[in-house]
Amino acid sequence: MDRSDLSALRQDITKLSRHITRLLEDRRRWIGNPTAVRRRLTEGLGTSTDVQVLRVQAGSAKREVLVVYIDGIVDGQRVADDVVASLQHAGDDVLSWPHTALAGAGLQPEDRWPELLDKVAQGSTLIFAEGLTHAWVADTAKYVQRDITRPQTELAVRGPEQAFIEVLAVQKAQLRQAIATPALRFRDLQVGRAAHTPVAVAYLAGTANASLVDTVVARVQAISVAGISTSAQIAGLIRDHPRSIFPTVRATERVDVATWHVLQGGVAVLTSGDPFVLLAPAPLAAFYRTAMDYSTAWADAAFTRVIRLVSWGLGLYLPALYVALAEVNPNLLPTSLFVMMQGGHSGLPFSPLVEIILMIVVIEVLREAAIRLPKFLSTTIGTVGAIVVGTAIVRAGIVDAQIIVMMTLTALALFATPTYELTGAWRLIGFLLLFGAAILGILGIVLATVAIAAVVIDMNSFGVPYFAPAAPFRLADWSDSVWRAPWTLVRARRMEARPGSSVWRVPPSEPPLSPALRQAQHRRRTRSQS
Numbered sequence: 001m002d003r004s005d006l007s008a009l010r011q012d013i014t015k016l017s018r019h020i021t022r023l024l025e026d027r028r029r030w031i032g033n034p035t036a037v038r039r040r041l042t043e044g045l046g047t048s049t050d051v052q053v054l055r056v057q058a059g060s061a062k063r064e065v066l067v068v069y070i071d072g073i074v075d076g077q078r079v080a081d082d083v084v085a086s087l088q089h090a091g092d093d094v095l096s097w098p099h100t101a102l103a104g105a106g107l108q109p110e111d112r113w114p115e116l117l118d119k120v121a122q123g124s125t126l127i128f129a130e131g132l133t134h135a136w137v138a139d140t141a142k143y144v145q146r147d148i149t150r151p152q153t154e155l156a157v158r159g160p161e162q163a164f165i166e167v168l169a170v171q172k173a174q175l176r177q178a179i180a181t182p183a184l185r186f187r188d189l190q191v192g193r194a195a196h197t198p199v200a201v202a203y204l205a206g207t208a209n210a211s212l213v214d215t216v217v218a219r220v221q222a223i224s225v226a227g228i229s230t231s232a233q234i235a236g237l238i239r240d241h242p243r244s245i246f247p248t249v250r251a252t253e254r255v256d257v258a259t260w261h262v263l264q265g266g267v268a269v270l271t272s273g274d275p276f277v278l279l280a281p282a283p284l285a286a287f288y289r290t291a292m293d294y295s296t297a298w299a300d301a302a303f304t305r306v307i308r309l310v311s312w313g314l315g316l317y318l319p320a321l322y323v324a325l326a327e328v329n330p331n332l333l334p335t336s337l338f339v340m341m342q343g344g345h346s347g348l349p350f351s352p353l354v355e356i357i358l359m360i361v362v363i364e365v366l367r368e369a370a371i372r373l374p375k376f377l378s379t380t381i382g383t384v385g386a387i388v389v390g391t392a393i394v395r396a397g398i399v400d401a402q403i404i405v406m407m408t409l410t411a412l413a414l415f416a417t418p419t420y421e422l423t424g425a426w427r428l429i430g431f432l433l434l435f436g437a438a439i440l441g442i443l444g445i446v447l448a449t450v451a452i453a454a455v456v457i458d459m460n461s462f463g464v465p466y467f468a469p470a471a472p473f474r475l476a477d478w479s480d481s482v483w484r485a486p487w488t489l490v491r492a493r494r495m496e497a498r499p500g501s502s503v504w505r506v507p508p509s510e511p512p513l514s515p516a517l518r519q520a521q522h523r524r525r526t527r528s529q530s
Helices: 003-031 034-045 076-088 094-099 113-121 168-178 210-221 231-238 255-263 284-288 298-328 335-345 352-372 375-395 401-414 420-440 442-458 475-479 515-529
Strands: 051-058 063-070 107-110 125-129 135-138 184-191 197-204 250-252 267-271 277-280
Touching (some): 034 051, 034 063, 051 076, 063 076, 063 113, 168 197, 168 255, 197 255, 210 231, 255 277, 298 442, 420 442
Antiparallel strands (some): 184 197
């Protein structure tokens, strides 16, 4: 590079510096000009009737100050007392306001216009003082919230009964109260270009894997949408295999479930406006763990998990096996059972496959109606509808009574799945097994099962194998998978999240003595001293 090129480069840098300086001066000029501020506010916020712009004369110099806020989302009493009333008695030194007259308002300086618009839309109050090169931002947001209630979707007989609510600050406080340690950290983010929804990523420093935390934060930051309204939308945008019917991010409204997940080294994603918290990673086994599993005796929890496994098998394979043995492979049935099954269908107009599909449609319609109706009517329509419709179908000679009993057991078995989002996946898989059984019989069920197993084993949830701890096989994690081991046998955290610290319980160096042994030792010590 010769001297002429260097000289041209210096001139370009000088021009750029002057241009930046001029832009900064222009910004300072309009921020301190009430007329220019009003024009900018009209351009940014429009003429909405809830936008309030108050003109206040501050100090003995009667300096013109504009107070801007949106009515309805701010605490009106705080604005009146801590901002407007304090400005009327403020001194002439504007820079000293945060430490003197407006100390109770918690002022923060800001001179970037997009950030100022975001702040006022989130409930802050903006203060523009004549001649000041920046604006003051006062946190006067009003958090309208409901009371903390019991969980509605994840019920438990025993254990903590506290559910998250929609306010993000309260969600943080609930988690902070449950995990009272300085190691609990929150990473605050925003999602949405138009509607900036606050999101917080919670984790336990030193326990959660740093790569896992960075991955979750990076995926949330990478979301580029106009706006979101639920945490389910965030889950659909950050999860692995977004087109799979199997969920790879778990949602919970229970504080104790989120607490246990974070203590195990996982990450929780809290969303403002939605009481459901996202948990990651979430392999398949995580969707079968409930809060009550950790609030009851280990034997009861282990037995309940075995029942869930049996219910899964019945709900998924019972209709398919019935169709396979009734239509494709009847030679596998004992003679008496074959006669009973075929005798029940004699004289009916439809095949077992059509009857099962018809009953699935009836059950789904009843389920959807029970969800949409008010609570007091949903129980009635669910119970009465099932009895009346089932009895009418059998008497009309459309469906065999065996099908009614089998489909009732199937529906109950599928609804035994603890998490709702996984129930829908198994219902769709049931259709695949059903059609496989109708075409190839038992062989179709086997082939469909192998295909499903191959897909599930190949999936991941934030780097964790979806079928862990079965594939890859990890014996230590089985203590909290298919069954739940006694707490005295559990020493390490689950390794599915690859925590930075695997130690959960440190056993005592010497087992504590019972009262009888302590008394015996005391008597021996007394005799030896005498």
